[in-house]
Amino acid sequence: MGLTDRDYMHERHRSAASVNGWSKSRIVWWTIGICAALYLAVKYLVVPAGGLPFPPHGQVMWYVSAPDATGAPLTIKAPARGDQLHAVRINEAGTGRLVGLVPLRVGETVSVSVPLGTYEFVFASGRSWHGPEKLFGFTGKKTKTAEPLNFYRTGSQTMGHTIDLTQRVDGNLPTRPLAPFEK
Incomplete structure (x- = not known):
């Protein structure tokens, strides 16, 4: 195997392990982070308009x-x-x-x-x-x-x-x- 073949195999291996310079593990972690941020935003930041009626005075x-x-x-x-x-x-x-x-x-x-x-x-x-x-x-x-x-x-x-x-x-x-x- 010559130098050009070796370079070709290295380049082929790099392209299989990454997409546009992003490694597969980096893509997975970013996806998990974005999903977690969306979940927390919906759970805590999206508030029903006006909320619910507050219970009357003395109603324990x-x-x-x-x-x-x-x-x-x-x-x-x-x-x-x-x-x-x-x-x-x-x-x-x-x-x-x-x-x-x-x-x-x-x-x-x-x-x-x-x-x-x-x-x-x-x-x-x-x-x-x-x-x-x-x-x-x-x-x-x-x-x-x-x-x-x-x-x-x-x-x-x-x-x-x-x-x-x-x-x-x-x-x-x-x-x-x-x-x-x-x-």
Whole structure:
């Protein structure tokens, strides 16, 4: 085999392994990246026009049997100013099972009785409601309690909590931002 034959075989091998200078693996990775970007754009950025109607004042949505008077008190206060809606999702600590959802408008206060136990809270705010699962969609803000809150009974005294959604620097309820894949 001469030098020209060798060059011909090298060129033939290069053209089989690439298309216009792109290797097959590079084409596959770019295709996967573009598909993932399209999926995320449709899932998070395409928002139904106007969203869904926000639940009426005081309508707490329970996903367990509604607690009776033997539960612990929970009071949630929405900020007095602003143009955003608020929702507080109550999840069972450890399992993450949805227990309840408390919708609030600006300036509202809701007092409910929750079953005794330990719960994590997700605080969401936004302008366009998308339901209990998506809350305010991609454009809303979501935070979660850093540590679970305990609701318990000691003797004849029941221990509950009061949560004020007004953001404060160095407040006494540590929260953290919620990642897009977290619920």
